[in-house]
Amino acid sequence: MPELPEVEVVRLGLAQAVASSRVVAAEVRDPRAVKRHVAGAADFEARIVGVELLEPARRGKFLWIPTGGGAEALLAHLGMSGQLLLRTHEAPEDRHVRVRLWLETAHHGELRLDFADQRLFGSLALDSMSDGVPRQAAHIARDPLDPLFDDEAFLRALRTRSAAVKKLLLDQNLISGVGNIYADEALWLARVHPETPGCEVSAIKARRLLEAVRSVFLKALAEGGTSFDRLYVNVNGESGYFAHSLNAYGRGGEPCPRCGTPIRRISFMNRSSHFCPRCQRR
DNA sequence: CATTTATCCTGTAAGC
């Protein structure tokens, strides 16, 4: 499931080939894959053809490629299972390709940029830019790897809210890029129970938690992201290795790597939470 | 204003 590290791996993979390329043709095979493009699939196809693509950018889990003059961008959210794949013209067909763009690149010849998405929670769109960010990502907070991320504002939000700390971690308006996997991992690392109310997390633990999010992100990034199956892959269709480094997520019943107590799996906010009942007291 | 709920999807795996 693509969270910040996975989306960043995709962005890095696109950067080389896509910057200064031109879209020469477009095919939307399933209009649901452009549901973020409010004017519809036909409009997307018509307007994306001919545009020049610049350097890919990211905020949280939103990825975009500014176009031409920079007033607009090709926006992508990968949702649960979205993939952006760079393929040569002769390369075999990948499964679940919903949108295909043909690119004329500066240094890599002609390439296909395929948006594949099994579950269709992801979407592409052509969006207008506002203050350097596509409008659809304007409400998203900076992510903790962004040099301009405001630590104090995030810590203040934690301090003043009664909602569960995990819920706050997943709130993209407060801190972006964190999804279920990295939330569980960061909470485990910082020894914070996921259901602790934000205002009851001590100042020291709150700072430790923010550092844990950063450290988990950086480690995952170095390992090419997390994938359990073929749902998350880089632009070449390859899986990352971070799944081997997970301490809590998906390890219900297995011993905590720190203390040996079985990791507990509970249902929380309609998703699963994994934590060590001994290391992470409420 | 904050918080909760429903909706969108399909492949995989478990249960009968």
Next chain:
DNA sequence: TGCTTACAGGATAAAT
């Protein structure tokens, strides 16, 4: 073997 059901869960609109 074949059918049904539960599950994975990010973003967002609507409801409370």
